[in-house]
Every structure is written in C-alpha cells, then in structure tokens.
Amino acid sequence: MRPACRGVDLRPVRTRRDWLRFHALPERLYAADPNWIPPLKLQQRQLWAPRNPFFEHASGCAWIALRDGRTVGRISAQVDRLNESEGRADLGWFGQLEAEDDLDVFAALTGAAADWLGRAGRRRMQGPFDLSINQQCGLLVDGFDSPPMMLMGHAPPYYRSRLAELGFETAATLLAYQGSPAFDDPRGMRRVLARLGDRVRLRSIDRGELDRHAETMRGLFNDAWSDNWGFVPMTENEFRHAIHDMKLLIRPGYVQLALLDDRPAAFMVALPDLNELTRDLGGRLFPVGAIKLLWRVWRKSNRRVRVPLMGVAAQHHRSVTGAALSYAMMAATRDHLLADGVAWAEQSWILEQNRGMRSLIESLGMRVAKRYEIVEREIASPTSDLPGNSPNDPLGDPAPDRSGR
Incomplete structure (x- = not known):
C-alpha cells in the first residue's frame, strides 16, 4: 500500500x-x-x-x-x-x-x-x-x-x-422510463397490427422453456443492439448465466417472443422488481432472507416491474413493422402485469438518441423518471508507482479468494 x-x-x-x-x-x-x-x-x-x-x-x-x-x-x-x-x-x-x-x-x-x-x-x-x-x-x-x-x-x-x-x-x-402498465392502445399501432394480420404471432415463454429458447433470444439481442452505442455482444455463457439469475422471478406472460412470418423477430423480458422484494433484507439472504424472498415471489407481493431485456431484429429497425412488434409484446405483457396487481413499470435503459423507441414508449404514457450518464x-501515459496488479492477470488479482465470502 x-x-x-x-x-x-x-x-x-x-x-x-x-x-x-x-x-x-x-x-x-x-x-x-x-x-x-x-x-x-x-x-x-x-x-x-x-x-x-x-x-x-x-x-x-x-x-x-x-x-x-x-x-x-x-x-x-x-x-x-x-x-x-x-x-x-x-x-x-x-x-x-x-x-x-x-x-x-x-x-x-x-x-x-x-x-x-x-x-x-x-x-x-x-x-x-x-x-x-x-x-x-x-x-x-x-x-x-x-x-x-x-x-x-x-x-x-x-x-x-x-x-x-x-x-x-x-x-x-x-434513460429510465416509468409509468402505469394500464396504457391505452395507440390507434396507429392497432391499425398496423391489423394490416400485418396472421404474419405476427406472439409466443409466451414460461420459466421451464427459457433454456430451450435462450440461444434464439441471445441471437436477437446481439442483432438488435449491434448498431447501438457501446455495443458488446453477449456470449452464450453470459446470456445463459443471466437467464439463470432471472429464472426465480419469471412469471407466466412476462417473457414474449414475437414471430414474423414464423421467424423470430423480437423478444421482451419483464421482471418483478427484485429491489422492491428485498428492500428490508439488508442485502442478506441468510438465515431467513431467502425464505422471505421466496414467499414474496410466490405471493406476487411486488407492485413494480422492470423490462431489462428487449430487442427487435435489426432489419426491422426504424420501420413501422419494428414498432408494431415492440408494441405487440408490450400489450401482451400488460395484461399479465395488471392481472398480477402491478401498478408501476420501468423500461430501461434507453439511449437518449433512440428517438424511435422513445416515441413508442411515450405514446404509452410513460415518462423519463431517471437519467444516467x-x-x-x-488516459495519460501510465505511471509505475501506483498500486495495482498486472493487467495480464485474468482478474488482476493473484489471491485465490476474490469473493469476500
């Protein structure tokens, strides 16, 4: 030191x-x-x-x-x-x-x-x-x-x-957009979906089906986000790791896969707000925190949800079809959220310059609640007298216990 x-x-x-x-x-x-x-x-x-x-x-x-x-x-x-x-x-x-x-x-x-x-x-x-x-x-x-x-x-x-x-x-x-999931259907979106007719089908992915559809969703995510600022692709192991962490919170209707002409074209994941469910646990799951969390998940105790993952295939970006696919998934999820008593939803994060998605979200009555930067x-030329580890070390830390358990 x-x-x-x-x-x-x-x-x-x-x-x-x-x-x-x-x-x-x-x-x-x-x-x-x-x-x-x-x-x-x-x-x-x-x-x-x-x-x-x-x-x-x-x-x-x-x-x-x-x-x-x-x-x-x-x-x-x-x-x-x-x-x-x-x-x-x-x-x-x-x-x-x-x-x-x-x-x-x-x-x-x-x-x-x-x-x-x-x-x-x-x-x-x-x-x-x-x-x-x-x-x-x-x-x-x-x-x-x-x-x-x-x-x-x-x-x-x-x-x-x-x-x-x-x-x-x-x-x-x-940007983090928040609002009630009880939004009214924009008339324009209803007309577009009516024109698309049977070309668009929605499939609700249950918890037990997540692993089977993980690679499809990962492909859609990487394709959908490939032109976004700062994009880094998610590897297969990373995406499956993320899905595994979400499984406990997945409820019927909260994961939607949109098919266009029978081909995967978009997906969306909504999750009960884990922060709301764990706020009084002090970060501790043991000895009784895990039991409280499981009970609250089973009782559907939360009133807030967040949409952390959503993507539309790049070929449909900046198109009416792409907007209609996004809206269709939101509308399908809405019905399940309201049935579960959810009163508040967040779409985040959205890039400030993503005018297309912002316009769609705002048309549903959601407004910017938080901004992040x-x-x-x-970086100037590095100096050798500051403490640290070699960047060549996979974790920059030679100690065997990195977790603080």
Missing part, C-alpha cells in the same frame, strides 16, 4: 478482509439515504467470482481507498477484449465507484484505474460499468428522489460533480 493523493492510501483488493471492506462501503455511505436499496451480498460476491463468464473474455482489478485506516472509497477497472472486435481496442472501463465527497479520494481512485488501464494499452476510460455494459451501468444524474429498480444504479449528486472536476465528460445518456476521459 502506497501513498496516493494527500493522505489517501490505495490498496488493490486481494484478501478476504479487503473484499469485505469493498462490499461494505456502500452501506455506510448510503446509511442516511432512504432511496438506496442494499444489493444482495451474494450477487455482489458472485460478480467477482472467477466463474463469472464475463471473465472468459475480460480482465479486471479492484481497489479500496483508505484514510487513517478507514475505507473512504472503492473502484474497479476492466478490460473487455470483445471491445476490440467492435473497433474499440483503445477503450477500457471503470466501475463499482463509491466514495466519500472528497476530490482527493476520487482523484486517487480514478488515477489508479487509469494507470492500470493504461498499462493494458488503453487510452480512453469509460464508466461506470458493473462490470460490463451488459450489466448494471451508468451514473445517476437525475431522479435521486426515488429508489432504483433492480440492476439500475443509485448515487448521490456529488459523484458527477467530482468526476467533472477530474475531466470526465458525458459519452452517453441513458456514461462518462469518459483520455
């Missing part, structure tokens, strides 16, 4: 105690924030487990910042080799950022991440990503007055200010 910025010491996360400090910091920082919801500790540990399929094509390192022996900040840095196949070989990511309101702490943390990425040959850093753009990402910049839905971030306003002082600029803006800055 070496001195960094005016009394801030940085430590690469290696030991079980380091990981415990890394995961425990947000609980202290957000203790007075009524809108912060503790993430499940098990999920946080599994994020950094070597079996996470993200690390089949990526490397990462994590740090904690200490002052007088007290943890005051944390950050991670990631290099995803799939960015190279998308023409972004100069790009590295940072994430997991949490810190006290102290510019020196932010400077030390982002400096360590930049140095590690620079030694990996990257010249730009973007974030926050936990750990990938296909997972939780974005820094909350508007909408601090309500709790986030599952897999969406929360942060105090000063985070964006401190990063701006350190030269970070906005690279992309992500991906920020970036150039």
Whole structure:
C-alpha cells in the first residue's frame, strides 16, 4: 500500500478482509439515504467470482481507498477484449465507484484505474460499468428522489460533480422510463397490427422453456443492439448465466417472443422488481432472507416491474413493422402485469438518441423518471508507482479468494 493523493492510501483488493471492506462501503455511505436499496451480498460476491463468464473474455482489478485506516472509497477497472472486435481496442472501463465527497479520494481512485488501464494499452476510460455494459451501468444524474429498480444504479449528486472536476465528460445518456402498465392502445399501432394480420404471432415463454429458447433470444439481442452505442455482444455463457439469475422471478406472460412470418423477430423480458422484494433484507439472504424472498415471489407481493431485456431484429429497425412488434409484446405483457396487481413499470435503459423507441414508449404514457450518464476521459501515459496488479492477470488479482465470502 502506497501513498496516493494527500493522505489517501490505495490498496488493490486481494484478501478476504479487503473484499469485505469493498462490499461494505456502500452501506455506510448510503446509511442516511432512504432511496438506496442494499444489493444482495451474494450477487455482489458472485460478480467477482472467477466463474463469472464475463471473465472468459475480460480482465479486471479492484481497489479500496483508505484514510487513517478507514475505507473512504472503492473502484474497479476492466478490460473487455470483445471491445476490440467492435473497433474499440483503445477503450477500457471503470466501475463499482463509491466514495466519500472528497476530490482527493476520487482523484486517487480514478488515477489508479487509469494507470492500470493504461498499462493494458488503453487510452480512453469509460464508466461506470458493473462490470460490463451488459450489466448494471451508468451514473445517476437525475431522479435521486426515488429508489432504483433492480440492476439500475443509485448515487448521490456529488459523484458527477467530482468526476467533472477530474475531466470526465458525458459519452452517453441513458434513460429510465416509468409509468402505469394500464396504457391505452395507440390507434396507429392497432391499425398496423391489423394490416400485418396472421404474419405476427406472439409466443409466451414460461420459466421451464427459457433454456430451450435462450440461444434464439441471445441471437436477437446481439442483432438488435449491434448498431447501438457501446455495443458488446453477449456470449452464450453470459446470456445463459443471466437467464439463470432471472429464472426465480419469471412469471407466466412476462417473457414474449414475437414471430414474423414464423421467424423470430423480437423478444421482451419483464421482471418483478427484485429491489422492491428485498428492500428490508439488508442485502442478506441468510438465515431467513431467502425464505422471505421466496414467499414474496410466490405471493406476487411486488407492485413494480422492470423490462431489462428487449430487442427487435435489426432489419426491422426504424420501420413501422419494428414498432408494431415492440408494441405487440408490450400489450401482451400488460395484461399479465395488471392481472398480477402491478401498478408501476420501468423500461430501461434507453439511449437518449433512440428517438424511435422513445416515441413508442411515450405514446404509452410513460415518462423519463431517471437519467444516467456514461462518462469518459483520455488516459495519460501510465505511471509505475501506483498500486495495482498486472493487467495480464485474468482478474488482476493473484489471491485465490476474490469473493469476500
């Protein structure tokens, strides 16, 4: 551990105690924030487990910042080799950022991440990503007055200010739309679907069918998002890992597959808001949290849902047919949500420049409730005196226990 910025010491996360400090910091920082919801500790540990399929094509390192022996900040840095196949070989990511309101702490943390990425040959850093753009990402910049839905971030306003002082600029803006699922059918969409007639068929995918249709949905996702800003394809193992994590929450009618002329053309996944179901568990599933969660899922206790996955085949983008496919899936899901007593739904995240999807969502009465930003800055030549691990180490961390169990 070496001195960094005016009394801030940085430590690469290696030991079980380091990981415990890394995961425990947000609980202290957000203790007075009524809108912060503790993430499940098990999920946080599994994020950094070597079996996470993200690390089949990526490397990462994590740090904690200490002052007088007290943890005051944390950050991670990631290099995803799939960015190279998308023409972004100069790009590295940072994430997991949490810190006290102290510019020196932010400077030390982002400096360590930049140095590690620079030694990996990257010249730009973007974030926050936990750990990938296909997972939780974005820094909350508007909408601090309500709790986030599952897999969406929360942060105090000063985070964006401190990063701006350190030269970070906005690279992309992500929107979270919210509203009642009891929307009226836009007349234009009804007419389009009537013209398409039997060419469009919807298939509801139940929990037991997810594995069988996973590869079809992954193909649609990668095709649908291929032209989006920052796109990185999901591998087969990553998509199946994500589907596995969702299975507990899947309900009848919440996963829709749209067929056009009997060919898969779009899909949509809606999930009960896990944050709503676990808010009072303090992030702990054991000894009784898991029982409470299972009971609430079985009782359909939630009143909020989020749509985290949705995609329309690229050939139907910017077309009336593509909009009609999206609308048809939303309308089919709506009926099931209302039957389950759901009162509030979120579509997220949506790129700010995606005018077509935004127009469709707004036509259903949904409005922007939260804004997130991906920020970036150039990376100067790396210095060798900052603490960290070799970017060539698959996890940037030689210790056998990375989870903090």
